[in-house]
Amino acid sequence: MDVAELTKRNIMATNTPGILDDTTADAIFGLMLSTARRIPELNQFVKDGKWNISLQPDQYGVDVHHKTLGIIGMGNIGSAIAKRANLGFGMNILYHNRSRNKQAEEAYQAIYCDLDELLEQSDFVCLMVPATKETEKLMGERQFKKMKNTAIFINGSRGKNVDEDALYDALQNKDILAAGIDVFTEEPTNPKNPLLSLKNIVTLPHIGSSTTECEYNMSKLAADNLKSGLKGEKPPSIINPEIFGN
Numbered sequence: 425m426d427v428a429e430l431t432k433r434n435i436m437a438t439n440t441p442g443i444l445d446d447t448t449a450d451a452i453f454g455l456m457l458s459t460a461r462r463i464p465e466l467n468q469f470v471k472d473g474k475w476n477i478s479l480q481p482d483q484y485g486v487d488v489h490h491k492t493l494g495i496i497g498m499g500n501i502g503s504a505i506a507k508r509a510n511l512g513f514g515m516n517i518l519y520h521n522r523s524r525n526k527q528a529e530e531a532y533q534a535i536y537c538d539l540d541e542l543l544e545q546s547d548f549v550c551l552m553v554p555a556t557k558e559t560e561k562l563m564g565e566r567q568f569k570k571m572k573n574t575a576i577f578i579n580g581s582r583g584k585n586v587d588e589d590a591l592y593d594a595l596q597n598k599d600i601l602a603a604g605i606d607v608f609t610e611e612p613t614n615p616k617n618p619l620l621s622l623k624n625i626v627t628l629p630h631i632g633s634s635t636t637e638c639e640y641n642m643s644k645l646a647a648d649n650l651k652s653g654l655k656g657e658k659p660p661s662i663i664n665p666e667i668f669g670n
């Protein structure tokens with residue numbers, strides 16, 4: 425939204441902050457586990473009736489616990505992911521952000537570093553920045569080449585933050601081990617998107633906040649915002665309160 429323009433025209437802008445952080449972090453963590461432990465692929469293996477000998481080493485996944493997770497964008501959702509990773513899975517947290525996040529540093533022992541350092545050192549790289557001009561294709565060929573070839577890339581933010589062609593090449597050339605993505609450059613993605621042909625990627629149809637509880641809570645807050653606005657009152661989560669004056 426062009427909030428400045430809305431404010432200029434005296435139009436209220438509202439959002440639903442806070443409500444989806446934990447739900448989205450759960451989905452992103454699910455993507456990390458699914459990708460590392462190859463859950464969708466091995467689920468299909470059982471259902472296809474192929475489980476007739478014990479699992480072979482080339483079907484093994486990799487550990488998540490006690491590995492290093494690099495979070496690009498340590499905001500509300502990034503912090504909720506760090507909490508799960510550090511307190512639940514004993515993971516070491518590196519992060520890159522526009523500014524230091526002291527709360528995450530204290531609560532989850534998160535260590536601030538520059539982007540290249542994060543890419544070089546992390547076993548999992550999780551992208552959680554907003555889509556802006558600065559973050560467009562933030563992850564491209566150079567960044568994927570910086571990652572370990574045993575590392576896993578997760579995108580829970582916006583598709584445009586990643587150069588999908590570069591991600592395809594990185595996965596195909598085994599520059600990185602695998603990827604898990606909830607978001608695409610174009611949504612719904614074209615079924616012919618080359619990424620979908622790869623074995624080492626887990627894909628989701630942008631399900632970050634898609635639980636019954638979370639969708640209900642977001643809708644309720646949106647309706648509360650609307651009701652207040654229509655009565656000329658300040659909505660509970662207004663983005664541009666300045667239109668009401670001080």
Ligand SMILES: NC(=O)C1=CN([C@@H]2O[C@H](COP(=O)(O)OP(=O)(O)OC[C@H]3O[C@@H](n4cnc5c(N)ncnc54)[C@H](O)[C@@H]3O)[C@@H](O)[C@H]2O)C=CC1
Binds near residue numbers: 553630632
């Ligand atoms: N997959 C899904 O269903 C969902 C995806 N999202 C996406 O996740 C994004 C993050 O959400 P929140 O954590 O709530 O936002 P937030 O605003 O709390 O956190 C974003 C963080 O990214 C940092 N950042 C911004 N530009 C940066 C840059 N160029 N370099 C480094 N850091 C930068 C900010 O400083 C901030 O700490 C949203 O903007 C949205 O695109 C949000 C909700 C659900």
Ligand SMILES: O=C(O)C(=O)CO
Binds near residue numbers: 444631
């Ligand atoms: O609110 C968002 O940013 C979403 O991605 C919806 O799930």
